[in-house]
Amino acid sequence: MTPQDGALPEGPAPDRSGSAAIEVAHLTKVYKTTRAVDGISFRIARGSITGLLGGNGAGKTTTIAMIMGLVLPTSGRVRVLGHSMPDESAAVLGRMNFESPYVDMPMRLTVRQNLAIFGRLYAVANLSERIAQLATDLDLTDFLDRANGKLSAGQKTRVALAKALINEPELLLLDEPTASLDPDTADWVREHLTTYRRTHDATILLASHNMLEVERLCDRIIIMKRGRIVDDDSPSGIMARYNRTTLEEVFLDVARGRAREAAQ
Amino acid sequence: MTAIAARRTIAPHRIGAMILRYWYLLLSSWPRLLELIYWPTVQIITWGFLQTYIAYNAGFFARAGGTLIGAVILWDILFRGQLGFSISFLEEMWARNLGNLMMSPLRPIEFLLALMAMSLIRLAIGIIPMTLLALVLFHFNFYGLGLPLIAFFCNLIFTSWSVGILVSGLVVRNGLGAESIVWTLMFALMPLACIYYPVSVLPGWLQYVAWSLPPTYVFEGMRALLSDHVFRLDLMLEAAVLNAALLVASIAAFLALLRSARRHGSLLGGGE
Numbered sequence: 001m002t003p004q005d006g007a008l009p010e011g012p013a014p015d016r017s018g019s020a021a022i023e024v025a026h027l028t029k030v031y032k033t034t035r036a037v038d039g040i041s042f043r044i045a046r047g048s049i050t051g052l053l054g055g056n057g058a059g060k061t062t063t064i065a066m067i068m069g070l071v072l073p074t075s076g077r078v079r080v081l082g083h084s085m086p087d088e089s090a091a092v093l094g095r096m097n098f099e100s101p102y103v104d105m106p107m108r109l110t111v112r113q114n115l116a117i118f119g120r121l122y123a124v125a126n127l128s129e130r131i132a133q134l135a136t137d138l139d140l141t142d143f144l145d146r147a148n149g150k151l152s153a154g155q156k157t158r159v160a161l162a163k164a165l166i167n168e169p170e171l172l173l174l175d176e177p178t179a180s181l182d183p184d185t186a187d188w189v190r191e192h193l194t195t196y197r198r199t200h201d202a203t204i205l206l207a208s209h210n211m212l213e214v215e216r217l218c219d220r221i222i223i224m225k226r227g228r229i230v231d232d233d234s235p236s237g238i239m240a241r242y243n244r245t246t247l248e249e250v251f252l253d254v255a256r257g258r259a260r261e262a263a264q
Numbered sequence: 265m266t267a268i269a270a271r272r273t274i275a276p277h278r279i280g281a282m283i284l285r286y287w288y289l290l291l292s293s294w295p296r297l298l299e300l301i302y303w304p305t306v307q308i309i310t311w312g313f314l315q316t317y318i319a320y321n322a323g324f325f326a327r328a329g330g331t332l333i334g335a336v337i338l339w340d341i342l343f344r345g346q347l348g349f350s351i352s353f354l355e356e357m358w359a360r361n362l363g364n365l366m367m368s369p370l371r372p373i374e375f376l377l378a379l380m381a382m383s384l385i386r387l388a389i390g391i392i393p394m395t396l397l398a399l400v401l402f403h404f405n406f407y408g409l410g411l412p413l414i415a416f417f418c419n420l421i422f423t424s425w426s427v428g429i430l431v432s433g434l435v436v437r438n439g440l441g442a443e444s445i446v447w448t449l450m451f452a453l454m455p456l457a458c459i460y461y462p463v464s465v466l467p468g469w470l471q472y473v474a475w476s477l478p479p480t481y482v483f484e485g486m487r488a489l490l491s492d493h494v495f496r497l498d499l500m501l502e503a504a505v506l507n508a509a510l511l512v513a514s515i516a517a518f519l520a521l522l523r524s525a526r527r528h529g530s531l532l533g534g535g536e
Contacts, residue, residue: 103364109292
């Protein structure tokens with residue numbers, strides 16, 4: 001499946017609510033002479049976890065940024081939770097959240113202060129209880145009153161995840177959510193995301209280089225290369241088509257231009 | 265709530281959240297607090313003694329007591345009002361937090377209102393001790409200017425916000441490489457706003473430029489008050505009209521620069 005033709009493939013996960021959480025149509029982003037995203041189209045079902053895979057410069061971060069409204073497309077359209085982005089972003093920003101290595105939480109503020117501020121921005125009810133719950137869930141209790149700048153990389157990632165979950169978002173966009181975590185903590189975070197999706201019926205779109213993570217978490221994988229979607233299916237479907245036993249092998253096939261031969 | 269209604273609503277709780285964020289930041293760093301008081305103190309002591317010296321030797325300054333000190337304090341309101349606005353904004357760039365904010369329900373106009381409130385808070389921390397020093401050391405009662413002081417203050421603070429909004433937009437669009445403009449742009453107004461001398465000193469053609477700047481009216485008004493004991497309401501009203509136009513233009517420029525930043529992808533990261 002290579003959705004360059006404007007059709008909106010929805011992937012293997014069922015769309016329980018009848019409308020997609022994310023609809024991207026003919027999306028293109030050109031930076032001066034670089035075509036970062038090149039006419040991609042897809043729909044993401046509500047309640048699903050979708051992985052955006054691709055090497056460096058594949059266009060994953062730009063795609064996520066356009067979905068969030070942080071980057072304006074050169075052409076094409078994005079709809080999030082039924083609203084056009086970025087024109088109607090005010091109607092949906094409170095229902096979504098994100099985590100990205102391209103942004104930080106203020107370093108001098110304590111974890112509790114940071115979460116309190118974002119909680120207020122998102123108008124979270126019973127904020128103290130919500131912060132306490134997140135602290136328990138993400139094991140932040142011991143350093144809630146420590147400045148964010150004094151935390152380890154792994155602790156900062158967990159705080160960023162807590163910020164991303166503060167408003168119990170219906171849609172969660174994650175860019176490399178476990179990049180700086182040790183294997184144990186990363187596994188624990190993945191478990192937490194799976195539970196969160198199940199308990200909140202949330203939609204998660206994540207960009208990752210961690211094939212094991214994508215394989216374990218995602219119902220569906222969209223593989224990007226040079227701004228285009230080169231494949232889109234369930235992890236098992238993709239591995240079967242490429243005749244590979246791991247996603248890492250599929251990734252290498254795609255990255256090294258062996259995709260077509262392997263898929264045949 | 266419809267998308268249009270959501271876009272038009274200004275939420276005080278979000279403005280309050282941002283003020284709280286900057287308040288926490290101020291309290292977390294004593295050098296930041298000290299810096300707010302340090303420069304105004306140095307300024308008032310230096311210029312206060314200069315005023316005292318000149319007053320002994322020049323009849324005009326003896327008659328117009330406090331002209332220099334008054335000008336120094338009003339200039340500090342203008343300059344530090346803008347810095348208070350812009351530094352709070354720069355904190356977001358330095359912290360790489362702008363993406364988090366722009367992705368949150370915080371609207372740009374709410375962000376600007378929070379920065380305006382912070383500029384008032386930072387200004388109060390710096391200027392109130394300065395005015396008390398002027399009273400104690402040089403017997404210049406800044407608050408003795410009375411009701412005209414409110415007109416002076418309002419006009420200056422609106423100009424400072426307009427400049428602050430414009431330079432913040434430039435930094436959003438161009439990244440921290442444009443940071444120096446935050447510290448320097450207001451100084452470009454210094455010779456033209458005629459802080460320490462009357463507009464009549466300037467060449468004719470430059471006077472037109474000077475009268476296009478709202479602070480010029482304030483400093484002329486201050487000299488009229490201190491030298492001739494006349495409150496020039498006409499000058500304050502003209503300054504207010506110019507300020508209204510300047511504020512609208514600066515907000516429009518900020519929104520255009522923010523949109524341009526979204527087009528160029530500079531909201532993620534915000535580096536050089």
